[in-house]
Every structure is written in C-alpha cells, then in structure tokens.
Amino acid sequence: MNIEDFEIKIKKYDEKKKVVYVNIIVHQELELRGFVARFCETKYSNGIPIWFVKPPSVKGRNNKSFYIVYLKNPTLWQLLEKKITDSAKEYTNLL
Numbered sequence: 001m002n003i004e005d006f007e008i009k010i011k012k013y014d015e016k017k018k019v020v021y022v023n024i025i026v027h028q029e030l031e032l033r034g035f036v037a038r039f040c041e042t043k044y045s046n047g048i049p050i051w052f053v054k055p056p057s058v059k060g061r062n063n064k065s066f067y068i069v070y071l072k073n074p075t076l077w078q079l080l081e082k083k084i085t086d087s088a089k090e091y092t093n094l095l
Contacts, residue, residue, distance in 0.1 A: 018039040
C-alpha cells in the first residue's frame with residue numbers, strides 16, 4: 001500500500017474553529033470517515049499555528065479518546081498527514 005492509494009475528500013470547513021473534516025477513500029473501495037485537520041497552536045509549535053491531524057476516535061470512560069483507525073506503518077501515516085494538511089491548506093487558504 002502506498003500514498004497514491006488514499007484519496008482525500010473534504011467534507012466540511014468550520015471557519016470559526018479553523019477545523020477541516022476529512023474522509024479518506026482507500027483503493028476507491030473503502031471510505032474512512034471522521035479525520036480532523038485543525039489549524040491551531042500546540043505546546044510544540046512555539047506559538048505559531050500549525051496543522052494538526054487527528055484520526056477518527058470515540059470517547060471511552062473518563063473522557064479518554066480511543067482511535068478507531070490506526071496505521072501500523074509510521075511512514076505511511078506521516079505521508080497521509082502531509083496529504084491531508086496539503087489538501088486542507090489548499091481548501092482553506094491558511095498558511
């Protein structure tokens with residue numbers, strides 16, 4: 001599996017929260033819904049807003065989140081994050 005197998009489909013953009021909701025289509029057969037790309041500051045970004053991608057998750061006990069989708073290949077996950085953020089940047093014209 002490689003990055004060309006993933007198609008990014010932007011569903012919605014919330015301008016107030018600076019959040020893009022994304023679905024991913026794999027091999028034109030499987031649709032993974034609920035990815036979120038958020039333009040925000042993190043403690044690692046030194047006060048500069050960056051794009052942060054979060055896979056679909058559900059809330060469990062004690063308000064802890066559990067990811068529904070997990071890619072075992074970290075290199076593929078980094079490429080997918082980049083593809084999602086590039087699509088979000090192009091769609092929103094933010095950074």
